[in-house]
Amino acid sequence: MTGNAIAEDADAVAPDMIARGAYLVRAGGCIACHTAPGGETLAGGRAMETPFGTFHTPNITPDAATGIGAWSDADFLRALQEGVSPTGEHYYPVFPYTSYTKARAEDLLAIKAYLFSLPPVAAPAKPHEIGFPFSIRALQAGWKLLFFRPGEFRPRASMPDAINRGAYLVQALGHCGECHTPRNPAGGALIGLSLAGTRDGPDGEMVPNITPDTETGIGNWSVDEIAELLSSGMKPDFDNIQGSMAEVVDDGTGHLTDEDRTAIAAYLLSQAPVRHGPALTD
Numbered sequence: 001m002t003g004n005a006i007a008e009d010a011d012a013v014a015p016d017m018i019a020r021g022a023y024l025v026r027a028g029g030c031i032a033c034h035t036a037p038g039g040e041t042l043a044g045g046r047a048m049e050t051p052f053g054t055f056h057t058p059n060i061t062p063d064a065a066t067g068i069g070a071w072s073d074a075d076f077l078r079a080l081q082e083g084v085s086p087t088g089e090h091y092y093p094v095f096p097y098t099s100y101t102k103a104r105a106e107d108l109l110a111i112k113a114y115l116f117s118l119p120p121v122a123a124p125a126k127p128h129e130i131g132f133p134f135s136i137r138a139l140q141a142g143w144k145l146l147f148f149r150p151g152e153f154r155p156r157a158s159m160p161d162a163i164n165r166g167a168y169l170v171q172a173l174g175h176c177g178e179c180h181t182p183r184n185p186a187g188g189a190l191i192g193l194s195l196a197g198t199r200d201g202p203d204g205e206m207v208p209n210i211t212p213d214t215e216t217g218i219g220n221w222s223v224d225e226i227a228e229l230l231s232s233g234m235k236p237d238f239d240n241i242q243g244s245m246a247e248v249v250d251d252g253t254g255h256l257t258d259e260d261r262t263a264i265a266a267y268l269l270s271q272a273p274v275r276h277g278p279a280l281t282d
Helices: 002-008 015-027 073-082 105-116 139-147 161-173 223-232 243-251 258-270
Strands: 047-050 053-056
Touching (some): 073 105, 223 243
16 A cells, blocks of 8 residues: 555655654554653553553654664554564453554554654563463464454444544544443453443553433533543542553643544534443542
C-alpha cells in the first residue's frame, strides 16, 4: 500500500503525517503507559499491576536494539492489529491490541511515523513478573481464540458522524473498554458489561461505570461536563479525578480537540445504560 512505502523511509515521511501521528499518540494513550515515573518519554519500564502479575511496558522509541527501530510497517501493524510480535510471539492482552485492532491502518502508520521521528532511547525491556501458567506465551493463542475478535472499526451509517467519531476514539484508539470493562477470571471482557466499571482495574484501582446509567454511571452528566472532564480532569461536582485517569487526561485527552472530546462524550451518552458497580461518588 502507498502508506507503507511512505512510512518505511523515514526521510520521506511527510511532516503532516508525523504531526497527525503525534496527535493520535495522545488519542491512543501511549505516553502514560509507556513512560516510567521519572523515566524517558515512551522508553517503557512502567510497572502495571494486574490480577495475573506485574507487567513492564516496553520501549517504543526508535532504538534499534531495545525499542522498535528495527520494525517494518508490517511488523507494527501486525503487533497492533493481531497482537503478534515481529518474532512471532503472542503478546499478553495487557497490551490493548484487542482494541487497537479496530484502528485504521493509516492511523497506525501515522503513529509509527511519529514514533520513528523521535530520538531513540536505549532502554532494555524489564522482565514481566507473572506466575505459571499465565507466563506461558503459547497459551495466549488459545486466549485469542476465546476472547479476541480482530477487525477494523466500521462506522454505522444510521449514526451521526460525531457519534461514529466518538465510537472510533473510545473503542479503538482510546481503548477505554480495556480499563472500564470488568473481566472474567481468564481476563476476557464480560459480555454485556462493556464500559460498566470494575473494582479490579489496573494497579488495583476502582474504575467507574461510564455508561449513561443514572445511579452508577454518567447518566446525569451532560456532554459538556464529560468533555470538560476529558479536558481538565474536573468533575461536575468540581472535584478533580485522581490516579491513572488523571494521567489519561494529562497525557492524552487533554491534548485532543474540543470536537473530539465532544464526540467521545456524545458517544458515551448514546449507549445503553448498564447498572453495575459502585456509584461515581463512592
